[in-house]
Amino acid sequence: MTVASFIPSPYKSKLETGSFTWQSPSNIALVKYWGKLEHQIPANPSISFTLNNCHTKTTLSYTKRANNSTDTFSFEVYLDGELKLDFAPKIETFFKRIEKYLPFLTDYHFKIETHNSFPHSSGIASSASGMSAIALCLMSMEKQLVPETTTTFFTEKASFLARLGSGSACRSIEGPLVGWGAHQQITNSTDLFGVKYDGDVANVFNNYQDTILLVDVGEKKVSSTVGHSLMEGHPFAERRFEQAHKNISKLIEIFKMGNIKGFIEVVESEALTLHAMMMTSIPYFILMKPNTLAIIDKIWEFRKATGSNVCFTLDAGANVHVLYPESEKEEVLKFIKNELVAYCKNEQYICDQIGFGAYSIDS
Numbered sequence: 001m002t003v004a005s006f007i008p009s010p011y012k013s014k015l016e017t018g019s020f021t022w023q024s025p026s027n028i029a030l031v032k033y034w035g036k037l038e039h040q041i042p043a044n045p046s047i048s049f050t051l052n053n054c055h056t057k058t059t060l061s062y063t064k065r066a067n068n069s070t071d072t073f074s075f076e077v078y079l080d081g082e083l084k085l086d087f088a089p090k091i092e093t094f095f096k097r098i099e100k101y102l103p104f105l106t107d108y109h110f111k112i113e114t115h116n117s118f119p120h121s122s123g124i125a126s127s128a129s130g131m132s133a134i135a136l137c138l139m140s141m142e143k144q145l146v147p148e149t150t151t152t153f154f155t156e157k158a159s160f161l162a163r164l165g166s167g168s169a170c171r172s173i174e175g176p177l178v179g180w181g182a183h184q185q186i187t188n189s190t191d192l193f194g195v196k197y198d199g200d201v202a203n204v205f206n207n208y209q210d211t212i213l214l215v216d217v218g219e220k221k222v223s224s225t226v227g228h229s230l231m232e233g234h235p236f237a238e239r240r241f242e243q244a245h246k247n248i249s250k251l252i253e254i255f256k257m258g259n260i261k262g263f264i265e266v267v268e269s270e271a272l273t274l275h276a277m278m279m280t281s282i283p284y285f286i287l288m289k290p291n292t293l294a295i296i297d298k299i300w301e302f303r304k305a306t307g308s309n310v311c312f313t314l315d316a317g318a319n320v321h322v323l324y325p326e327s328e329k330e331e332v333l334k335f336i337k338n339e340l341v342a343y344c345k346n347e348q349y350i351c352d353q354i355g356f357g358a359y360s361i362d363s
Helices: 085-098 126-145 151-165 167-171 224-229 237-257 260-279 290-306 326-343
Strands: 017-031 046-064 074-079 108-116 177-180 194-196 209-213 311-314 320-324 349-353 359-361
Touching (some): 017 126, 017 167, 017 237, 046 167, 046 209, 046 237, 085 126, 085 151, 108 126, 126 167, 151 167, 167 177, 209 326, 237 260, 260 311, 290 311, 290 320, 290 326, 320 326, 326 349
Parallel strands (some): 074 108
Antiparallel strands (some): 046 108, 046 177, 046 349, 209 320, 209 349
16 A cells, blocks of 8 residues: 555545544554654554543534635634634644545535543543544545445545544554554554554453543643654664564564563553653653652552552653553552542543444434
């Protein structure tokens, strides 16, 4: 598959007005993507758990515009019913990037109504769920214009488009495990879109739990876009990219063998490496908070004392994703409530688990 594969032939069908609604989940990377090339191409491959409860629900309504007004994009974006003018630049950039692949964009006025099941811009990948939901709505439009579109092509192009809005968004289309970025051991892996992981996965990793501890629910001081750009010229970048390839190879064997101790080692190392790259870039920055570190210490103490298989991972923010097998759910939730919620902002946390990707909702 090449970029040219996603450029459509002239449309034969027509649409006047209508709407589509999709619900798309967030995801949490186990092997992190940090650093990107031109056109949202990842500098290293990544693999993620798709989440279930943390999602974005988006309705995209479209109305055909007059022929003399189709030289610009026309849209409005609402979050929970409130017009969000500050979202416009990101949507504008997204539309510019994907216009080549969806040439009907300037033909319509769009009303985008969205709702997150979790706090916006709090390090739970709202851009991943949000951009993937919009991409899926737009693909539903193209499906009406090109009825012969196959399910496989629809999914691949939706992931491809989502990537151009937010890199990690390409991993939110399917589940429960999705790889993004070319890796020699993952079938059909590509830098262009996410692919559902089809390797052997032991039962212990099925229905894995993710309780997200909300240490900080405000806007991040440094955006992920800026953070990615700081990998250019980073003194440790090339070694980091090599490490990501090696850790995916390790996870492939870990998934197959059900090696949960190996899983913990790779996932926690990846989380700390991500933040180490932030702390060693120029300019350097720290997104973890004191309570982030306190939670990590508590998890290590609990694991050592009880033999639990609980572990943590982090995204590009202060919040902590507490990962554990479903068989330990009762024990770990008790630990979280008794010892960890005190470190959360207003004692907020979200209980989630791995999910199976986005789905369409009749609007």
